[in-house]
Amino acid sequence: MSAPADVAIIGGGIVGCAVAAFLTEAGVKVEVYEREEVAAGASGRNSGSIQHPFDPVLADLHRETLDHYRGMDEVGMASAPAGVLMLAPERDSLEPAAREIGADSPELDATLLEPAEVQKLEPAVAPGLWACRLETGYPVRPLAATRAFARRAHAGGARFHEAETAWPWAAGGRTRGVLSAGVRRPAGAVIVAAGPWTPEVIDPTRAWRPIVPVWGVVADVDLPNAPRHVLEEAGVEGLAAGAGDGALFSLVAADGQVSLGSTFLLDRPNPELWEGRLRRAGDRFVPGLRHAEVVGLRTCARPQSVDGRPLLGEVRGQEGLWVAAGHGPWGISTGPASARILADALLERAEIPEPLSVKRPRTPPMPQPGPAG
Numbered sequence: 001m002s003a004p005a006d007v008a009i010i011g012g013g014i015v016g017c018a019v020a021a022f023l024t025e026a027g028v029k030v031e032v033y034e035r036e037e038v039a040a041g042a043s044g045r046n047s048g049s050i051q052h053p054f055d056p057v058l059a060d061l062h063r064e065t066l067d068h069y070r071g072m073d074e075v076g077m078a079s080a081p082a083g084v085l086m087l088a089p090e091r092d093s094l095e096p097a098a099r100e101i102g103a104d105s106p107e108l109d110a111t112l113l114e115p116a117e118v119q120k121l122e123p124a125v126a127p128g129l130w131a132c133r134l135e136t137g138y139p140v141r142p143l144a145a146t147r148a149f150a151r152r153a154h155a156g157g158a159r160f161h162e163a164e165t166a167w168p169w170a171a172g173g174r175t176r177g178v179l180s181a182g183v184r185r186p187a188g189a190v191i192v193a194a195g196p197w198t199p200e201v202i203d204p205t206r207a208w209r210p211i212v213p214v215w216g217v218v219a220d221v222d223l224p225n226a227p228r229h230v231l232e233e234a235g236v237e238g239l240a241a242g243a244g245d246g247a248l249f250s251l252v253a254a255d256g257q258v259s260l261g262s263t264f265l266l267d268r269p270n271p272e273l274w275e276g277r278l279r280r281a282g283d284r285f286v287p288g289l290r291h292a293e294v295v296g297l298r299t300c301a302r303p304q305s306v307d308g309r310p311l312l313g314e315v316r317g318q319e320g321l322w323v324a325a326g327h328g329p330w331g332i333s334t335g336p337a338s339a340r341i342l343a344d345a346l347l348e349r350a351e352i353p354e355p356l357s358v359k360r361p362r363t364p365p366m367p368q369p370g371p372a373g
């Protein structure tokens with residue numbers, strides 16, 4: 001497909017807004033449909049840390065994403081990372097992770113720190129904890145990155161339809177546009193970037209499920225003298241990669257907002273029931289969190305793919321229907337680069353790399369309609 005052309009995007013998160021920005025800047029007329037409001041999902045309700053995803057394939061997306069953000073003052077990303085401290089009560093539980101990260105991602109400069117060094121670096125951390133420091137972690141306000149790309153897309157001419165649900169409209173074996181509020185709206189191509197709800201938008205029968213929701217709860221707390229580093233209990237990276245069912249401590253301070261998490265839950269949680277658990281778990285790492293005032297609670301579903309990598313490209317057997325979803329907890333950390341790759345593929349400038357393709361071997365194939373009758 002050649003520019004200019006009409007493209008409809010279903011989903012107003014970081015990926016949908018970034019795709020819209022890249023396409024409008026290439027001369028494409030874009031319409032974005034969001035059933036709630038821009039950044040209403042995980043893109044705007046995350047903890048607010050842009051950081052390395054612990055995956056060599058996704059690392060390339062992360063590096064490119066950082067370059068995109070550096071050119072956007074509205075994101076508010078610092079020029080250098082604050083650093084991530086992976087915390088544990090014993091050295092033995094950190095050493096394997098530090099070795100693995102050091103081997104796979106030497107650029108992170110994984111460094112083991114004994115308790116005295118941790119205390120000197122971050123006095124708010126509880127005494128007696130060991131840490132592995134990683135050269136990554138850029139705290140930003142959760143909404144900042146998505147809204148920055150939305151403004152960029154709007155400046156390029158993209159039209160946003162908030163509080164408007166849309167579905168792909170197909171006829172004659174090809175996707176023709178979207179169906180919204182009972183009205184058929186033509187488009188040259190449709191991109192579904194609806195996060196964890198992407199499979200049901202593409203296949204309402206729900207037989208195709210290469211992406212599932214993994215729920216997170218985040219509490220905003222009033223915490224004077226919050227740590228400068230991003231703090232994580234050792235093991236968060238494993239839950240993030242494997243979409244396990246559980247919770248581990250994390251704390252991110254960005255522009256005066258302190259976000260306490262993290263949960264990786266397969267069922268939608270009641271955030272009110274998690275408030276106390278998050279504070280009690282956090283108190284082991286940062287004394288005072290148990291009694292810190294909670295000034296806000298938010299929950300969201302992360303779009304977790306089967307292998308932890310996003311699905312990009314035109315859906316097999318669905319001409320004109322494209323997908324960009326499945327980033328798990330790494331949406332703001334890798335999504336803009338994914339969006340650029342998809343935009344280039346749609347404009348026939350480049351092909352989707354096989355490890356990210358929606359047609360890669362580990363991705364379940366779309367069910368094909370059977371014979372009539």
